[in-house]
Amino acid sequence: MHDNGFQKAARAGLAVVFLAASPVGFAATAQASADALTEAAGSYHIDKTSSIRFAVDQIGGGGIRGSFGDYKGSFSIDGRDVGKSTVMFTLYPKSVHANEARVEDFLRSDAVFDAEEYPEVTFRSTAVTRTGGSTATIKGVLTARGKSRPTELQATVTERRGGAIAFHVTGSIYRSPYGMGVGTPLYSNLVQFDMTLHGTRN
Amino acid sequence: MSRSKGRSYGAIAMALHWTIAALFFGQILLGFSMERVRSMALQFDLIQWHKSFGFLILALAAVRLCWHLAVRGPRPAGGMTALERRAATFAQAALLAMTLVVPLAGWALASTSTLNIPSFAFNLVLIPHLPLAPSAQAEAFWRETHELLAYATLLLAAGHAAAALRHHFLLRDDVLGRMLPGLPGADEPGARAARPIRRTIDNA
Numbered sequence: 196m197h198d199n200g201f202q203k204a205a206r207a208g209l210a211v212v213f214l215a216a217s218p219v220g221f222a223a224t225a226q227a228s229a230d231a232l233t234e235a236a237g238s239y240h241i242d243k244t245s246s247i248r249f250a251v252d253q254i255g256g257g258g259i260r261g262s263f264g265d266y267k268g269s270f271s272i273d274g275r276d277v278g279k280s281t282v283m284f285t286l287y288p289k290s291v292h293a294n295e296a297r298v299e300d301f302l303r304s305d306a307v308f309d310a311e312e313y314p315e316v317t318f319r320s321t322a323v324t325r326t327g328g329s330t331a332t333i334k335g336v337l338t339a340r341g342k343s344r345p346t347e348l349q350a351t352v353t354e355r356r357g358g359a360i361a362f363h364v365t366g367s368i369y370r371s372p373y374g375m376g377v378g379t380p381l382y383s384n385l386v387q388f389d390m391t392l393h394g395t396r397n
Numbered sequence: 398m399s400r401s402k403g404r405s406y407g408a409i410a411m412a413l414h415w416t417i418a419a420l421f422f423g424q425i426l427l428g429f430s431m432e433r434v435r436s437m438a439l440q441f442d443l444i445q446w447h448k449s450f451g452f453l454i455l456a457l458a459a460v461r462l463c464w465h466l467a468v469r470g471p472r473p474a475g476g477m478t479a480l481e482r483r484a485a486t487f488a489q490a491a492l493l494a495m496t497l498v499v500p501l502a503g504w505a506l507a508s509t510s511t512l513n514i515p516s517f518a519f520n521l522v523l524i525p526h527l528p529l530a531p532s533a534q535a536e537a538f539w540r541e542t543h544e545l546l547a548y549a550t551l552l553l554a555a556g557h558a559a560a561a562l563r564h565h566f567l568l569r570d571d572v573l574g575r576m577l578p579g580l581p582g583a584d585e586p587g588a589r590a591a592r593p594i595r596r597t598i599d600n601a
Contacts, residue, residue: 298512306438306441380517381520
């Protein structure tokens with residue numbers, strides 16, 4: 196059987212399509228973003244335009260939704276090895292916002308954060324693992340109410356412009372190990388964090 | 398409708414009466430102390446216990462109302478004036494009504510609270526909110542109402558208990574024995590019946 200010119204061209208065309216759809220093709224796309232993240236190398240401070248939201252579900256639906264207004268933090272992106280990047284973050288539980296003052300007072304009290312005794316909640320990364328072109332898993336230690344526990348957060352780069360970068364960061368954290376188990380099982384033991392962190396290069 | 402046999406109220410009516418009475422006094426103490434504890438975590442837990450026991454009282458009071466409608470108590474004790482009989486009947490009916498109304502007002506309070514805290518009785522049964530619109534005003538209204546009705550019930554119960562003790566210690570009749578097991582049994586032979594004659598002696 197002899198291939199004619201048309202068949203050859205068709206096969207070559209198919210090969211191109213397959214290559215584009217193959218993992219190698221995706222890897223090439225991811226590499227482009229990786230380069231973008233590599234370009235973002237540097238040290239940053241977290242801007243006040245960020246938002247730190249959290250949710251605790253309650254039995255029967257609904258739950259507590261809130262945010263923290265006061266926080267500070269910094270991170271550095273290692274251009275050659277993203278895995279060596281680091282994050283440090285502090286939030287001040289006294290600045291908690293909820294839909295009602297009574298809920299805020301409760302959260303600040305020694306029933307939950309005990310903001311008087313423990314004015315800071317800190318997160319310090321221990322390992323950053325790249326999981327995709329613009330995503331990473333950040334392992335670290337979360338300290339609240341004097342207790343430190345390993346925690347894992349998921350981060351996605353959502354925006355990058357000049358010396359500015361934005362991440363969407365999520366993580367679910369069990370509160371009872373921190374001595375904040377009040378209200379379980381009416382209220383879930385799991386606190387779902389949903390944060391948008393805006394960083395500006397130093 | 399049938400009257401309970403003999404002169405006592407019967408085991409079921411007695412069990413319901415005393416269980417609800419004990420739970421009610423516990424609730425008064427719990428309600429009073431949960432408003433005054435310092436720890437907000439403890440307060441939260443106490444309020445949930447208060448709600449759980451409140452729903453238990455409501456359920457038992459509903460059973461008691463049905464029982465009361467199905468099986469009437471023994472005939473009124475003899476030797477009472479019409480006014481005494483009316484006062485006793487009123488107090489008993491009002492107390493039965495209050496064991497339904499006070500928990501219902503508490504349920505309304507939980508339902509209208511803008512905190513929207515679920516009612517999860519004994520961490521076992523999820524009880525839905527009543528179809529009332531939550532608002533700060535409604536919550537304040539039902540808080541007042543629940544509290545006032547509870548204290549009014551306490552007064553009623555005090556009067557009711559005082560009357561029962563008067564029957565037992567001053568009039569020396571079987572009125573208390575008909576509801577309180579362990580006293581000289583009202584159904585036993587030789588039990589002391591209402592003896593109106595003794596009244597004049599006692600009161601002399």
